Amino acid sequence: MYTFSNRLRIGSFIAMALGAIFLVIGFVSAPSTVEEAKAMVAVHDEGHGGGHAEAAAESHGEEQGHGAQASQEEGHDVSHDTHLLHQLQNRPWSALYVAAFFFFMIALGVLAFYAIQRAAQAGWSPLLFRVMEGITGYLVPGGIIVFVILLLSALHFNHLFVWMDPETVAHDELLQGKAGYLNPTFFLIRAAIFLGGWIFYREYSRKLSLAQDESDDNSNFVKNFRWSAAFLVFYLVTESMMSWDWIMSVDPHWFSTLFGWYVFASMFVSGITVIAMVTIYLKSKGYLENVNDSHVHDLAKFMFGISIFWTYLWFSQFMLIWYADIPEEVTYYIARFQDYKLPFFGMLVMNFVFPLLVLMNSDYKRVNWFVVMAGIVVLLGHYLDIFNMIMPATVGDQWYIGLPEIGGILFFGGLFVFWVFTTLTKAPLQPKRNPFIEESRHFHY
Amino acid sequence: MASKVIQALYNDDDVLMHAVKKVRAEHHHIEEVYTPFPVHGLDKAMGLAGTRIAITSFMYGCLGLTVAVVMMNYIMIEDWPQDIGGKPSFSYLQNMPAFVPIMFELTVFFAAHLMVITFYLRSRMWPFKKAENPDKRTTDDHFLMEIGVHDNEKELADLLWETGAVEVKVTEKES
Numbered sequence: 224m225y226t227f228s229n230r231l232r233i234g235s236f237i238a239m240a241l242g243a244i245f246l247v248i249g250f251v252s253a254p255s256t257v258e259e260a261k262a263m264v265a266v267h268d269e270g271h272g273g274g275h276a277e278a279a280a281e282s283h284g285e286e287q288g289h290g291a292q293a294s295q296e297e298g299h300d301v302s303h304d305t306h307l308l309h310q311l312q313n314r315p316w317s318a319l320y321v322a323a324f325f326f327f328m329i330a331l332g333v334l335a336f337y338a339i340q341r342a343a344q345a346g347w348s349p350l351l352f353r354v355m356e357g358i359t360g361y362l363v364p365g366g367i368i369v370f371v372i373l374l375l376s377a378l379h380f381n382h383l384f385v386w387m388d389p390e391t392v393a394h395d396e397l398l399q400g401k402a403g404y405l406n407p408t409f410f411l412i413r414a415a416i417f418l419g420g421w422i423f424y425r426e427y428s429r430k431l432s433l434a435q436d437e438s439d440d441n442s443n444f445v446k447n448f449r450w451s452a453a454f455l456v457f458y459l460v461t462e463s464m465m466s467w468d469w470i471m472s473v474d475p476h477w478f479s480t481l482f483g484w485y486v487f488a489s490m491f492v493s494g495i496t497v498i499a500m501v502t503i504y505l506k507s508k509g510y511l512e513n514v515n516d517s518h519v520h521d522l523a524k525f526m527f528g529i530s531i532f533w534t535y536l537w538f539s540q541f542m543l544i545w546y547a548d549i550p551e552e553v554t555y556y557i558a559r560f561q562d563y564k565l566p567f568f569g570m571l572v573m574n575f576v577f578p579l580l581v582l583m584n585s586d587y588k589r590v591n592w593f594v595v596m597a598g599i600v601v602l603l604g605h606y607l608d609i610f611n612m613i614m615p616a617t618v619g620d621q622w623y624i625g626l627p628e629i630g631g632i633l634f635f636g637g638l639f640v641f642w643v644f645t646t647l648t649k650a651p652l653q654p655k656r657n658p659f660i661e662e663s664r665h666f667h668y
Numbered sequence: 669m670a671s672k673v674i675q676a677l678y679n680d681d682d683v684l685m686h687a688v689k690k691v692r693a694e695h696h697h698i699e700e701v702y703t704p705f706p707v708h709g710l711d712k713a714m715g716l717a718g719t720r721i722a723i724t725s726f727m728y729g730c731l732g733l734t735v736a737v738v739m740m741n742y743i744m745i746e747d748w749p750q751d752i753g754g755k756p757s758f759s760y761l762q763n764m765p766a767f768v769p770i771m772f773e774l775t776v777f778f779a780a781h782l783m784v785i786t787f788y789l790r791s792r793m794w795p796f797k798k799a800e801n802p803d804k805r806t807t808d809d810h811f812l813m814e815i816g817v818h819d820n821e822k823e824l825a826d827l828l829w830e831t832g833a834v835e836v837k838v839t840e841k842e843s
Contacts, residue, residue, distance in 0.1 A: 542765050546753055585722065 225510055225647045231640065238637030245630025249315035260308040264621075306619075309382045313617040315627040316381040320372050322631030324469065325493075325609050326639045327365035328486075332494025333358040334425055335458055335487075336525075341428070341451035346662035347521060350514050352432060353652045354501050358494070359425045360646030361639050366418040368635075373414055373469065377407040383617050386475040397476055405475060410468060417461040424454040436655040444658055462487055470609075473616040477555045479540050486612075488533035492574075493605045495525045496598040501643065503591045510652050516589040517667045523588035526601060530578035537571070559611060562620040566607050573604030606632065672817040673699065673841045674824050675802060676833035677810050681707045684811040687831035688713045691815065694827060700814045702806035721790075725783045732778025736771040802839070810834075 254260040337355040340348045376383045385391050386405050392398045398405070428447055435443040463483025471482050479485070499522035505511050544552045559567045581597050582588060614622045654660060678684040684707065691698060698714055741760045744750070744767070749757040757763050788794065806812045813833075815824060821838055828836045 538765075538768060542768065545765050546755075548754060583726070 224650075225505065225644075225652050227644050227648050228508070231644060235637040235641040235644075238633045239641070240637075242630045242632070242634025242637060245626040246315065246319060246634060249318060249625075249627025249630060253312050253315055254308060255312075257304045257308050260311050261304060263311060264307060307621070310618045310621045313382055314621060314623075316372075316376075316383055317613055317617040318627035318631045320369075320383060321606070321609050321613050321628070322635045323365070323368050323372060324613075325606050325632075326361065326635040327369050328490040328609070329493045329497050329639070330359050330361040330365055331421065331462070332487075332490035332492070333498055334362060334421060334494075335455070335462075335491060336494055336498065337428075338424070338451040338454050338458065341447055342455055344448060344659065346659045347518065347666045348663060349654055349657040349659045350511065350663040350666075351498060351502060351518060351522075352654055352657070353647065353650060354505065354511075355498055356429050356432060356650075357643050357647035358497055358501060359429075361642045362422055362425050364638065364642055365635075366422060369469070370411075370414055370418055374411060377411055383613075384472055384475075385616075386472060401475065405472060410472075413464065413468060417465050420454075420457050420461060424450060424457075428454075432654065433650055435657060436651070438656065441658055462490075470612050473613055474555060476551060479544070479552075479555075481536060481540055485533075485536045485540055488529060488536050489605050489608050492526060492529035492533055493602055495522060495529060496601050498522055499526065499594055500598045501647075503595055505647075505652065506591070513653060513664045515667065516591075518663075519591060519594060520585075520589045520668065521666075523582055523594045523597075526594075526598065527578055527582040527588070530574060530582070530601065534571075534575040537575075555615075558615040558619075563611055563615055563622065566622075566624075567611055570604050570607040570611060573600050574608065577601075577604070671841055672821075672838060674815050674817050674821065674828065674836065674838050676813045676815075676828040676831070677803065677805065677835040678813070678832065679810055679834050680832075681811060683832040684813065685710065685713055687813065687828070687833070690831050691813070691827065696815050696824065696827075698813060699816055702801045702803070702812040702814075704807055704809060704811070707811075721783060721787060724786050725779045728782040728786075729775045729779040731782075732775040733771055735778065736767070736774035739774075740767045740770055802841070 254263055333355050337352070337359060339345075340352070340355075375381065377387055379387070382388065386398050386401070387407050387410075392402060428450060431443045431447040431450070435441075435447070466483045466486035467478075470486060471478060499519060502511065502514060502522070503519060506514055541556065544556060547553075577600055578597060581593075587593050610622075610628075657663075676687070678687060681703070684701070684703070688698065688701065688710065692713070692715060701710065701714065703710070737760075744757050744763065745760050751757070752766070755763060755766070760767075792800070801807065801812070802814070803810065803812055813828075815828075817824065817838060825836050825838075
């Protein structure tokens with residue numbers, strides 16, 4: 224049995240407390256009136272040499288070139304200022320949402336990986352099942368938090384999802400056309416169904432997995448196999464819809480048909496990375512004595528392979544839109560190229576170039592500390608990936624990685640560590656009666 | 669120069685693996701093992717050095733990538749610039765996304781083909797070459813282990829019979 228080390232527990236509490244303070248500061252310092260918002264941006268610009276405001280005004284003028292007449296200019300200025308206010312008000316909410324979703328997505332990615340291992344009846348991985356079950360334990364609190372944030376959005380506590388605002392929809396024919404699907408009630412019902420299904424599978428599979436330890440036949444194992452196969456079907460459909468609902472709909476005019484796969488690749492690689500990191504951590508503390516370098520090697524191979532897979536999907540999405548150059552599609556990337564240069568290209572380096580070069584060598588994938596270091600970069604890269612998916616639509620060019628963003632990572636990171644390692648203490652780390660446990664113990668390459 | 673070798677035939681890969689481990693434990697140098705199919709773990713049991721084919725693969729991949737970049741730059745930018753989809757080909761960098769699939773394919777193509785050719789050459793296999801395996805049965809269902817003899821014929825033969833060989837013979841070998 225694993226006992227939660229005190230240092231790690233205290234560390235997770237400190238991270239949560241610090242993160243909560245940072246988030247509160249972020250919420251308190253968000254402007255509540257248009258004047259405050261303008262003042263904030265003005266101060267910000269002075270601090271940075273003032274060039275930004277002019278450039279922004281210029282580019283805005285170009286975009287809205289048809290509204291150049293003097294009479295419209297005034298109305299445009301007012302709407303621009305309210306827009307700015309909304310962006311600044313959205314910032315702490317977006318930071319909260321990005322971090323909450325990121326850590327939730329790790330647990331969900333691990334759940335998919337776990338279900339694949341179960342459905343494939345993989346022989347190498349049963350030694351890692353308890354680690355995966357520990358990580359998927361976060362699905363319950365993480366899922367509930369994400370749901371609460373979505374609920375608060377639907378109740379107009381924030382403007383993350385513009386299509387939730389009836390005022391906006393009334394002036395937007397495209398959104399009216401989508402209202403049958405994209406309306407707050409149906410949105411929340413779908414979210415509840417997705418989360419309910421995922422959490423149900425996680426809890427039931429965990430129950431069967433623990434029951435298998437005590438039973439004297441393989442019936443629980445076989446049942447788990449069937450449920451996992453069924454779950455994967457459910458998961459692939461719901462994960463795709465979840466990515467449209469929770470992420471793609473922040474840009475309600477824009478759509479991409481492979482967005483579900485793209486988000487899936489991101490969560491899958493993050494999840495596998497966390498499995499590798501938790502496994503290596505537990506092993507360094509003297510647990511999981513039967514896990515050997517070949518298990519870590521296989522996880523690192525997955526980290527490498529899925530990183531390439533993520534890049535493949537990223538590029539497939541990008542190239543079609545770039546080549547076709549249709550205005551309503553290409554705005555998505557123009558916003559990122561103009562205002563998000565550093566996080567956007569930084570993410571490509573961290574998620575593609577870095578793992579490609581660093582994890583290519585077979586020997587390096589067996590060096591534990593090396594895998595952990597590579598994993599940290601990959602995780603930060605995929606945080607940035609989610610950041611780039613949400614922020615351009617919610618805060619626009621007012622983004623910054625400051626207190627609320629770091630606070631979000633610290634708070635949910637702390638909660639994640641606390642919950643995962645608490646779940647790990649609840650059951651022996653090595654499954655006893657899994658029929659493949661011997662194969663897993665002797666796994667080598 | 670002809671050298672004297674002893675050859676032992678086995679008809680099971682598990683027996684062969686144990687035999688290889690035992691012969692090595694007795695500090696005899698195994699010159700070669702001929703098998704009809706790849707035996708998992710045999711290279712480690714024989715103590716062969718790790719393969720360096722991965723390094724060549726990386727270099728060939730880099731070569732393929734370079735060829736693709738140079739080729740597309742010549743064809744699409746320098747020699748005959750075209751305007752495809754409103755994207756005039758004036759600069760390589762601006763048209764680069766369109767060339768990524770070609771860069772990828774040529775990287776894979778060069779890495780794969782040149783790696784296979786390297787593997788054949790390194791294994792001394794080329795067209796019209798006379799087969800090296802001393803016994804036809806190693807292409808069907810037998811495994812053959814070959815050990816150099818240095819005035820210890822009797823001792824080696826006994827050891828090999830003990831490991832479960834189905835046939836042991838001493839021959840001269842051209843090298």
